[in-house]
Amino acid sequence: MAKKKITNNGDAVQLENEKTRKLEAFVADGPGEKLTTNHGVKINDDQNSLKAGDRGASLLEDFILREKITHFDHERIPERVVHARGSGAHGVFKVYEDLSDLTRAAFLCDPGIETPVFVRFSTVAGSRGSTDLARDVRGFAVKFYTQEGNFDLVGNNMPVFFIQDAIKFPDLVHAVKPEPDNEIPQAASAHDTFWDFISQLPESSHMIMWLMSDRALPRSYRMMEGFGVHTFRLINAKGESNFVKFHWKPLLGVHSVAWDEAQNISGKDPDFHRRDLWDAIEAGAFPEWELGVQIVPEEDEFKFDFDLLDPTKIIPEELVPVQRIGKMTLNRNPDNFFAETEQVAFHIGHVVPGIDFTNDPLLQGRLFSYTDTQLIRLGGPNFHEIPINRPVVPVNNNQRDGYMRQTINRGKTSYGPNGIASNMPQQTTAADGGFVSYNERIDARKVRARSRSFFDHFSQARLFLNSQSEAEKNHLIDAFSFELGKVKMIPIRQRMLGLLAKVDKALAAAVAYALGLHVQDIPMEELNNSVPADANIDDYTPIQKEGSIAISAPLSMANTVKDTISTRKIAILAADGVSGKALNNVKDALVAKGAIVHIIAPKLGEIISEEDQKIQVDESFLTAASVLYDAVYLPGGINSSATLEADANAVHFLNEAFKHCKAIAADESAMQVLEATYFYKKLPADYTEETVLKEGILVTDTVSKIMTLFERMIAAHRFWDREVPRKIPA
Structure with a gap:
């Protein structure tokens, strides 16, 4: 432990x-x-x-x-309604510097404190038995075991949400879950009920752009961002408040897989993300994220052309930069999946002094929902006594009974005030660390309504689209075309095209072409059932305020960190007669940079190099697949090359790696293997550094050249420009 x-x-x-x-x-x-x-x-x-x-x-x-x-x-508890399929890990968090000017939360004010954490990553829509690689939002929940009690930062890998008000949450989940008449499809949004719901909910326009983007297909839990989604408050010891948005920034960068690749991985290894996280921690390659905050002073609450309390909106980083305030390191796998990962209970309402809520209507509803869910899932009100949920500080209150009570409380009293026990346990003053809610003035009538500042549903959806690279935009078009192509009812497709047209007419036209339909203008009153009929938002446009932007660079993964190959998985294809010198030199150089290298051959066991050296094989072509690797290297050797050229699985491995835009390096003496592929004729005429780093293909006769360029190719992650003009069967 x-x-x-x-x-x-x-x-x-x-x-x-x-x-x-x-x-x-x-x-x-x-x-x-x-x-x-x-x-x-x-x-x-x-x-x-x-x-x-x-x-x-x-x-x-x-x-x-x-x-x-x-x-x-009775050993299976009810699975979570959402976020059922998850993976967890233990770790620690340390703040970089004292933030007491912003908050009185002790774990954010003392760089000497190392706060234990437990993190659970998850998909949202699927059951526990579904695949890791579904097109889906990913949960990113962190439980901080602080010296002032537990703080749960319960977020996602996307910074916004589908809905603005928690009263719509059951409808959203009912729509995206398998359809109730036949329980089909599992862990998929590509069906009628989901798009019927979304096509009538303009407030989902921003989130649906994220869901159809590559952000919904992370390469690894270790390579995705996390967001608190909601706007919270930080309160300092003076009672001063600032609004805050929480971010998790992965030090490995933000990377994805291709949609075709995701579907293949789901068949080859549906536990791909779980295994990746577990293996990295076991190998000592501990995943790391920096905690970032966007701070908005109380007096600047209304300076933007969007509402800070609207959970379908981001604060662009160009307007409010993300300050990186600390680092989280995951360094230990659970000892028991059920006892820890499955029984961990997160709650957005678990905050500590110095962190408080806002009037975000989605956040407010979630404050009720989490406790209510844990009561039935974990058997009663004592779920906080399960070891993984226990705080590291003593718990003292007048609660005693209920299912699965584990604490044996001594004494006669279980009420307060009391005289028998000298009024123990006593309340704590704010000065001594007691939690005090922010003293926010509230003066309003009870209504069922939304602020008019929540009515702009398309500006940030357009901002997200405009910020994507060309490859990412093409992936968006393909995703919408695939998902809506699975919708059977034409009126739903047509209505969704009308909604997309309000984001971007070119996007709607491209998707319409794939569906064989025409874009029709649809009045807003036919699209929106979430606001009263007299709201009249058809012609609503936000007030343009100072600082409005058209493009935000951090929204594109093309601008992420691309300076490391640490933990990247590299496949070396080899057979008997391989050049042992080339293979070992490249393998050793990659491993020294933190990469994971597997030797893949036609059979398991050992292969014999041309120098008569025995080389252990990690996988055969029957057990491995290119979709499970980030890059491929093909060493030389006459007999090895002849064997691989004649092996259909080896050729398919290379074709598929090319199709998915991965880095491929080969010795010149292995050219005959490349000549057997579909992409051989598409190789560059020469191999200058510029063409190699653009195309992601390198053929050379020197190991040193492979290593100087191959490392940079792998770090670049993918060569998406290869995708459109060079589609190949694989």
Whole structure:
């Protein structure tokens, strides 16, 4: 139960933190222990039930059988309604500098404090048994075990949401889930009910651009951003408030896979993201994110042409830069998936002094929803006593009973005020760390309505689209075309095209062409059922204020970090007779940079190099696939090249890697293998540094040249310009 740190000599040294120590009391190690019942009785025979004779009826008195079967019958808790499929890890967070001018939250004010965290990543729409690679939003929830209690930053890998008011959340989930008449499709938004809902909800226009973008297909949990989505408040010791948006920035950059690739991965390895996270932590390549904040002073609440409280809007980073205030490192995998990852209970309402809420109507509804969900999912009001959910500080209150109570409270009183126990436990003053809600003035009538400042549904959707690279825009068109192509009812397609036209007419026209339809103008009153009929938002345009922008560079993944190949998976294709010198030199150089290298051959076991060296094979072409790797290297060797040229699986591996725009490097002596591919005739005429870094293909006779350029090619992630003019069958 300790986090591991890899030292220079490769040995794992054990470090502890407070949450680890507190979990230790609940850990049970299996190996070497005697088998017992749940109540500690040692079991003599766990292979046979108690019977009336060896062929007789089983006896009701067999308490060992009954306990074992009863536990089995009840060992699956109801899965989460959303975010059912998840993966978790332990880690730590440290703030860079004292932020007490912004907040009194202690873990953000002392750079000397190392705060334990547990993070759960998840898909949203699918069940626990669905694939990691569905086109979907990803949950990014962080539980901070602070010295003032637990703080849960419950967010997503997209900074906005589909709806503006929590009352629409059940409708959204019902629409995106499998259709109730046939429970089809699983973990997919490409069906009638989802797009029927979205096409009548203009407020979803911004979020649907994110969902149809490559952000919905992350390369890894370790390579995606996280966002708090809502606008929160930071409160300092003086009671001064600033609005804040939370961001998680991955140090490996933000990267995706291609849609065709995602579908293939779902078949080859539906646990792709789970496995990637687990393997990286086990290898000591600890994932890291920096926590960023966008701070808006109270007096600037209304300076933008959007409403800070609208969860379908971002604050462009050009208007309010993201300040990176600390780093989170995930350094330990769970010991037990069910006890930790499955039973962890996040709640957006778990805040500590110095962090508070705003009147975001989606956030307000979520404050109720999370507790209500955990009550039924985890069996009652004591879910906070499950070890993974326990804070690292003492819990003292007058709650006593309920299902699965684990604390044995001594004493006569369970109420307050009381005289018997000297009015213990007592309240805490704000000066001593007690939580105090922000003293916000509220003077209004009770209404069911939305602020007019929430009515602009298209400006930021257009901003997102305009900010994408050409490749990303093409992927958006393909995604909309695929999803709406799965919709059976033509009126739904037509209505959605009308909604897209209000974002961008060229986008709508391109999707309409793929669907064989024409774009028709649809009045807003036919599209929007979320506001009262007298709201008249058909011609609503936002007031253009100082600082409005048309393009925001951080919204495109083309502008992400591309300076490392750490943890990237590289496939080396080889067979008997390979050049061992070339293979080992390239492999060693890649591994030294932190890459993961697998040797893939026609068969498992060993291959013999042309120098008579035995080389261990990691995967065969039957167990590996190009979609599971980031780049491919083809070393030389006459016999190896001849074998690979004749192997259809090897040729397909290369074709598919090319199709998905990955970096490919090869020795000149392996040219005959490339000549067997579909893309051979599309190779550059020469291999200058400029063409290599643009095309992502390198053929050379020197290992040093491979390493100087191949590393940069892999770091670039993908060569999307290769995609449109050079589509190939694979």
